[in-house]
Amino acid sequence: MRCLSLFETASLLKKRMxxxxxxxNKKFTLKLIREKNLHFTAHFCNSMSPMQVTxxxxxxxxxxxxxxGEVIARFERKGIQVxxxxxxxxxxxMVSEHYAHLADKPFFGRIKKSMQAxxxxxxxxxxxxxxxxxxxxxxxxxGRDAQPGTIRGDYGMSVQENIVHASDSPxxxxxxxxxxxxxxxIFTYPQFLLPFTYANDEL
Numbered sequence: 397m398r399c400l401s402l403f404e405t406a407s408l409l410k411k412r413m414x415x416x417x418x419x420x421n422k423k424f425t426l427k428l429i430r431e432k433n434l435h436f437t438a439h440f441c442n443s444m445s446p447m448q449v450t451x452x453x454x455x456x457x458x459x460x461x462x463x464x465g466e467v468i469a470r471f472e473r474k475g476i477q478v479x480x481x482x483x484x485x486x487x488x489x490m491v492s493e494h495y496a497h498l499a500d501k502p503f504f505g506r507i508k509k510s511m512q513a514x515x516x517x518x519x520x521x522x523x524x525x526x527x528x529x530x531x532x533x534x535x536x537x538x539g540r541d542a543q544p545g546t547i548r549g550d551y552g553m554s555v556q557e558n559i560v561h562a563s564d565s566p567x568x569x570x571x572x573x574x575x576x577x578x579x580x581x582i583f584t585y586p587q588f589l590l591p592f593t594y595a596n597d598e599l
Contacts, residue, residue, distance in 0.1 A: 446524040446525060446598065446599065447522065447524055447526075447599065448523070448524070448525065448526045448527055448566055448569065449520055449521065449526065449569065449573060449582070450520075450522075450526050450527045450530050450562065450563045450566075450569040450573075451518065451519070451521075451561075451562070451563045451569055451572040451573055452471070452518075452519045452521055452530060452534075452560055452561065452562050452563075453516050453517070453518050453519075453560065453561040453562075453576075454468075454516060454517040454518075454519065454559070454560055455510070455511065455516055455557070455558070455559060455560060455561060456510060456511065456512075456513040456514040456515075456516060457510075457552075457554070457557035457558065457559050458517075458551075458559045458560065459514050459515065459516070460514055461551070463551060463559070464517060466551075467547055467551070467559060467560065468519070470533060470547055471519075471521055471530070474523075474529065474533060475523065475589075475594075476521045476522065476523040476526060476529065476530070477521065477522040477523060477587050478519060478520070478521060478522075479520045479521070479522045479582055479583050479584070480518075480519065480577050480582045480583060481517065481518070481519045481520070482517070482518055482577075482581065483515045483516070483517050483518075484515060484516065484518060484576070485512070485515045485516075486511050486512055486516060488508075490575070491507070491508050491511050491512065492508075493575065494572070495507055495508075495511075503556075506556060507556065510556050510557065518577070520577055520581075520582055524594060524599065527563055527564075527565060527566050527569050530562045531564065532546070533547060534546060534547050534548055534559075534560050534562045535547055535548035535549045535552075536548065537555055537558060538552075538554075538555040538558070539551070539552020539553050539554050539555070539557075539558045539559070540552075540553055540554070540555075542558075547559055547560055
């Protein structure tokens with residue numbers, strides 16, 4: 397068996413130490429990133445400001461049924477600006493954190509299985525009073541009860557497979573924005589039709 401040189405031994409030791417450091421500091425690093433993102437998104441989701449950013453998740457039910465484009469178009473046609481969008485697979489940690497308020501419910505397992513059935517699409521949407529506007533566009537939680545003309549009313553027949561998740565308050569929007577997006581994934585760019593979307597005194 398060949399003996400390792402001093403250089404090779406030092407290299408292996410360095411890699412091992414890095415692995416240990418990475419493992420031990422993963423949670424701490426994630427916490428710092430989350431706190432940084434929360435600070436960054438705070439001004440977007442101020443309940444006192446008319447211009448807000450909210451989060452919409454296009455669930456596996458939207459992806460599997462091939463209606464992503466139709467749902468996204470609903471928001472765009474309303475005049476809402478898309479400032480962030482990406483596809484991702486929700487980890488156990490993300491599902492548990494996102495649905496922490498339902499973790500002790502008997503149907504939590506069903507929620508987790510549903511949200512991990514395929515990737516989801518997370519969107520950051522910007523507009524005046526956009527948290528409330530998006531909730532109205534989405535419709536009530538149970539698709540069978542949702543009014544025709546809403547996303548769930550037109551596409552949903554289920555309380556779980558109800559096409560979209562939408563932040564329910566400016567405070568929740570700030571938390572969810574930090575959960576699903578980094579600072580570099582939220583974009584600021586001119587919306588040239590803004591004067592035809594809002595009156596001057598609405599901005």
